[in-house]
Amino acid sequence: MVMNDFRLQSDALIIGSGIAGSVAALTLADQGRDVIIITAATDLKAGNTSLAQGGIVFQNENDDPKILEKDIMTAGWKHNYARAVRFIARKGPEVLKEVFLEKYKIPFNQRTPGDWYLTREGGHSLARILYCDDHTGRNIMEVLSEAVLAHPNIRVLTQRTAIDLLTTQHHAKHLDFKYDLSNHCVGAYVFNDQVGKVETILSKFTLLATGGIGQIYLHTTNTSGSIGSGLAMAHRAGARLMNCEYVQFHPTALYGGTKRGERRFLVSEAVRGEGAVLVNSKGERFMPRHDPRADLAPRDIVTRAIMDEMLETDDDSVYLDCSGINKDVSQRFPTIYERCRKMGIDMASDPVPVVPAAHYFCGGILVDTRSRTTLDQLYAAGECSCTGVHGANRLASTSLLEGMLWGYAAGHDMAARLSRSSQTLSRKLCDSIPDWVPHGIRDEDPALIAQDWANIRNTMWNYVGVARTGNRLNRAFADLRKLTKNLQDFYRETELSKPIIDLFHGSQTAYIITLAALRNTQTKGCHFRVD
Incomplete structure (x- = not known):
């Protein structure tokens, strides 16, 4: 329902259009609910999800949820929330099959129909990761964005930047809401970059799916919008945060080929999963000295080992030796191969220079297994949330599964709550929320x-x-x-x-x-x- 040109209303406002936001929007819209999804970019596919190369955790025929649980807990230094780990290990593959394999038919690599190729990455006990060559995230977002744009119950608003969450205690002018002990999120102030105006979007439920924080670091693999906006807004609104000190640095970002401050190109962990090893400038392997799992140790261990090696040798990078991969690397990793080729590196025979870069935020806005935060009617999913799955360090390829599963859970939980007649935005509340009042008079510098x-x-x-x-x-x-x-x-x-x-x-x-x-x-x- 549109109230005026810069004042809108919906059942749910979803801030962010990556895997978590898109799955939540589609899940909710499929149940007949009116959804607004906003993105700061001009394209729904512009976020970090599209950059995911490696894959998404599924299940091996010899797998067991308890094995995956153990791998996640080991990688996370047992700082994980056991209930969330059990939830993703048991429910994740089931929902992935329902949503990505059967409903949206994501084109994961397969030998024959239904016979999926599975790869292994650092920290995993066995091969259980589905992939689309080395551009899994891009393929997922191509399918999801097309479905979102085509859905009659979803309004997509591009070039919108959320400014602040609207809450009953902070923004409502009527004293009934100020005296109420409970605080509720009822939407957001959103900057429309196309016209330079602020929109007031009122919603019964709001989902933050704003992604990561990598761009607050000098070197990162993240897109330009990954600045922690969801974290900052949730914090100001009074939602509880958790594990914010745990920032994962990916050990293998391509060294060179970027200007200062630009996003670094990621060299997927799947390259090591397929047999590549890390070497120093002398061609010597060094990971076996640091961990018995060598090149397939969890990311935090590999990252520190690389930093130690660079410090010891006084080199600007270490190298990936891909000669041990018994597949055609140009076919298995076409995106990475092409990027290296443009830099004059033949990935199949030349060592690939790599360095660590800020990659993934393991903490965030605390949520339960339904994606609910501690602020009523506010949800969070994906990288901006802290489900407890990752603990102190994320296991490879669990992020896409987590984003999909918690987006799915959020959509179903919001739909269930919307089915109750008590979940409404009253006229008194809507009238009590003022529009944004411009306050600055000086131009930006x-x-x-x-x-x-x-x-x-x-x-x-x-x-x-x-x-x-x-x-x-x-x-x-x-x-x-x-x-x-x-x-x-x-x-x-x-x-x-x-x-x-x-x-x-x-x-x-x-x-x-x-x-x-x-x-x-x-x-x-x-x-x-x-x-």
Whole structure:
């Protein structure tokens, strides 16, 4: 239902169009509910999901949920939430079969119809990962985005950046809502970049599916929109966060071929799963010295081993030796092969230079197995959420499965609650939520914004990166606290724009992660305290 040009209403507002947001939208819309899905990009496929190369966890004929549980818990340093791990190990493959194999027919590689190729990656006891060559995420999003765009119950709004979540205690003007002890999320203020105006979107339920935080680091594999906006908005609204110090660095991002500040090209862990090994500049394998699982150890261990090796040899990178892969690498990994070829590297015979880069956020907005947060009527799914599955370090290829499963769970739970007549947006509540009031009069200054981003990214990379100490974290905390305070004034005084909103969210995300890392003095998984 449209209330006016810049005031809209729906059963559910979904912020983010990756695997979690799209599956949730389709699940809800299939049950006859009105859904609005927004994306900051011009294309539903522009997020991190499309970049996923390796694959999605399924099941081997010799597999058992308990084996997958053990692998997830081992990779996560047993900091995982056991209930969530059981949920994904038992329910995940079942939902994957229903949604991706039978309903949407994602074109995973298969020998014959129904006989799926399965690969193995670091931390897995056996081969259980479905894949589409080395562009699994892209294939998934091509199918899901087409289904979303075609669905009559889904309104897709592109070039929309969420500014703030609407809650009854913070935004409603009527005293009945201010005196109420419970706080409810009822939508969001959204910046329409096409016209430069703020829209008020009221919804019975809101799902945050905004993705990761990699762009607050100097080197990352993430897309430009991965700045932690969902985390920042949820935090301001009062939702509980969890495990925010656990930032996973992918060990093998391609070294070279990018400009400073650009997203680094990912070299999938599946390359090592198929037989590639890490070597130093002398051609010597080094992973067996660090872990008995060698090149198939979990990512946090491989990342630190690479950093140690680079420090010891004073080299700018290490290398992937793919000569042990007994398949045609140009066919098995066509995207990676082509990217290397453009850099003058023959992946089949030449060592591929790789370095670690910020990759995946293991913490986030705390949710249960229905994707509910601690703020009523607010849900979260995908990388911005903390389900407890990953614990202190994510097991390879569990992220796509988690995003799909929790998006599916969110859609079904919202639909069930919407079927109850009590779940409505009253006229009194709608009338009580004001439209956005413009407050800035000064134009944005691109030079100031660029410098602030440089400060954030260098601070996070140098002080809140792969290896952390109390002194580094205290320095980061002091610098980011000062920057965040200055940005509060800058935000209030400057006319609203997408770059301003992104900077505001990014600075808050960096501050949240730094504070969590400072408070945790124990080394575990991705959070490695040198001291």
